[in-house]
Amino acid sequence: MKNYVNISDLNNLQNTVQDAIDLKKNELQSKTLGEGKTICLLFFNNSLRTRLSTQKAAQNLGMHTIVMNFGNEGWQLEFEDGVVMNENKSEHIKEAAKVIAQYCDIVAIRAFASLTDKEKDNAEMVINSFIKYAGIPVVNMESATKHPLQALADAITMEEFKTTKKPKVVLSWAPHPKALPHAVANSFVEMMQLQEADFVITHPEGYELNSEITKNSRVEYNQEKAFENADFVYVKNWSSYKDYGQVIKKDADWMITEAKMKLTNNGKFMHCLPVRRNVVVTDEVIDSENSLVIEQANNRTYAAQIVLKKILEKIG
Ligand SMILES: CCC[C@H](NC(=O)CCC(=O)O)C(=O)O
Numbered sequence: 001m002k003n004y005v006n007i008s009d010l011n012n013l014q015n016t017v018q019d020a021i022d023l024k025k026n027e028l029q030s031k032t033l034g035e036g037k038t039i040c041l042l043f044f045n046n047s048l049r050t051r052l053s054t055q056k057a058a059q060n061l062g063m064h065t066i067v068m069n070f071g072n073e074g075w076q077l078e079f080e081d082g083v084v085m086n087e088n089k090s091e092h093i094k095e096a097a098k099v100i101a102q103y104c105d106i107v108a109i110r111a112f113a114s115l116t117d118k119e120k121d122n123a124e125m126v127i128n129s130f131i132k133y134a135g136i137p138v139v140n141m142e143s144a145t146k147h148p149l150q151a152l153a154d155a156i157t158m159e160e161f162k163t164t165k166k167p168k169v170v171l172s173w174a175p176h177p178k179a180l181p182h183a184v185a186n187s188f189v190e191m192m193q194l195q196e197a198d199f200v201i202t203h204p205e206g207y208e209l210n211s212e213i214t215k216n217s218r219v220e221y222n223q224e225k226a227f228e229n230a231d232f233v234y235v236k237n238w239s240s241y242k243d244y245g246q247v248i249k250k251d252a253d254w255m256i257t258e259a260k261m262k263l264t265n266n267g268k269f270m271h272c273l274p275v276r277r278n279v280v281v282t283d284e285v286i287d288s289e290n291s292l293v294i295e296q297a298n299n300r301t302y303a304a305q306i307v308l309k310k311i312l313e314k315i316g
């Protein structure tokens with residue numbers, strides 16, 4: 001595997017999940033694989049889990065890490081070709097990407113969606129520019145449309161906690177005061193499409209995700225109906241895709257409550273974090289024994305570590 005930008009970059013999701021679960025048993029088993037190698041972790045947006053888990057994963061493999069809050073420490077980058085750079089952009093991605101590649105063997109990038117320019121977001125301009133110009137492996141730490149490290153961690157977690165071969169899994173929208181990206185939901189959908197599961201997406205009308213991603217995944221507009229007999233309830237807010245980047249309705253009654261979780265088959269509650277308590281989910285639900293949010297966060301290290309291990313094995 002050269003780059004890890006989408007969950008589909010994995011040769012086989014199920015095998016990778018098993019590899020990660022094996023790795024968890026002895027996380028330092030490949031502690032010399034990355035010796036002499038450096039990874040640059042570039043953040044154009046905030047992070048807790050991704051930043052700490054990816055750095056830990058690299059260190060578990062013996063790598064050096066360089067972490068940079070590019071958004072407020074680096075130069076404003078120009079991504080368009082042929083532009084006269086006489087305004088607020090100090091450096092072109094062509095130089096920046098090639099320069100960064102002089103300092104590291106792998107570059108990992110977090111650059112959220114603009115949520116204002118659907119075309120540029122869908123084109124994945126930032127991460128694809130790094131792939132084009134850096135010439136070294138690129139890892140996606142949440143881009144404009146995808147969050148594959150989160151999706152892999154979620155797959156690991158469901159494998160560890162599923163009690164049936166074909167669980168019912170619900171991706172449920174929940175309200176949020178801000179307009180949030182589609183990336184986490186998109187990668188969760190793509191990951192579920194690679195799994196043996198009874199998968200259903202539930203959200204209010206107007207919050208349909210990009211149909212090029214959801215394809216023929218089932219959508220149920222009645223949240224409580226979707227929750228019936230669910231084994232896993234994965235919850236995330238996202239802004240409207242149709243009215244791009246808009247919060248078209250806040251629908252407080254879509255918040256996840258104990259009463260809704262009672263409709264499930266003793267279902268597990270999942271969320272990528274950070275989460276707005278008592279907006280997205282009640283304290284009772286996220287604090288319950290059926291909440292897997294901390295297990296998910298722990299598995300972020302092993303998701304990143306198995307990805308970096310496979311990239312390092314290819315680099316040689
Ligand atoms: C891993 C999730 C990162 C990000 N979440 C947020 O931006 C939440 C921000 C907030 O709640 O203020 C998102 O929804 O994509």
Ligand SMILES: NC(=O)OP(=O)(O)O
Pocket residue numbers: 046047048049050051142150272273274
């Ligand atoms: N879930 C996740 O990616 O968390 P951070 O945004 O804190 O990295």
